[in-house]
């Protein structure tokens with residue numbers, strides 16, 4: 001679970017599994033921006049601050065005594081490069097037939113738990129199982145770095161000290177409450193913990209004890225983990241008994257500039273333009289707000305994204321991660337396999353996408369960071385140029401667009 005200011009597949013911190021799939025970690029050493037020798041003095045000051053914040057000296061001492069600066073945390077924080085994958089590459093890899101099978105069997109195994117969760121929080125089992133699979137392979141891969149040490153190092157570091165100091169304080173509160181011991185808190189490099197890779201603040205605010213043993217244990221207890229994820233999803237806006245994502249079939253001609261995850265239109269708007277379900281059945285011509293999402297442009301797979309889909313992008317603001325998690329959940333709920341769409345899609349290389357971004361930036365368009373990743377700003381700049389060239393304005397960095405941009409007019 002990653003909720004920092006990122007667009008598309010650009011992770012500054014990521015769950016271990018997703019990191020493995022999406023992000024390459026550079027191996028070169030990175031200079032610390034604070035001299036590590038100053039860490040002990042900083043830690044002393046932080047301990048006092050924690051006690052002043054109401055955390056008991058006993059917890060502060062148990063968690064922070066002897067903690068040292070961790071160069072490996074800094075290396076991971078600095079070293080994460082961007083490795084752009086297309087939606088089809090990522091979703092085929094993450095939603096494997098094995099994960100579909102395991103997910104289905106877990107839905108059966110915990111059927112009673114899911115029924116209780118659905119009743120209490122309104123979040124369906126398939127939605128939870130999909131996040132569970134993507135985040136940690138259902139609790140199997142949770143990361144092995146010492147969370148407290150990572151959080152202390154990142155709090156001391158000059159990059160995002162306020163954010164991580166707040167997370168470290170919440171980690172201490174989780175310990176103080178008796179949920180976990182400092183030793184038990186392990187995860188990837190940014191302090192995420194447990195089967196759903198909650199940041200400590202999410203843990204502290206949203207974890208629930210669902211198996212009734214008196215502890216909120218998001219490492220060993222599947223019922224606690226699942227109900228806590230549901231509680232969090234509900235709190236960030238999940239609407240019970242509403243869809244989240246549906247695959248659709250689109251015609252060859254549409255108002256492409258309206259097809260974007262950030263633009264909601266009444267379902268009627270798309271019905272009138274000939275959007276149907278995959279089997280050709282018409283979609284309802286009503287006022288339910290939906291976004292038409294085309295992660296690989298007008299020739300690739302097409303989805304209706306409902307207001308519940310916004311909860312996915314809040315969980316992790318990578319559109320490709322969100323679409324994959326939501327699609328996986330539709331499969332577990334009995335939905336159809338991915339349809340490839342209307343035609344062949346040329347997937348641009350990272351270098352080609354960067355070139356598009358460079359040319360657009362040179363011409364004065366805001367594309368965000370020039371990193372080979374297509375976020376909202378790049379999508380908008382692409383759209384504006386597609387309109388200028390009379391190309392279908394689907395916001396996709398197509399070869400056709402690159403050729404037009406290269407020709408320099």
Ligand code: CA
Pocket residue numbers: 208209210211212213214215216217221224
């Ligand atoms: Ca429990």
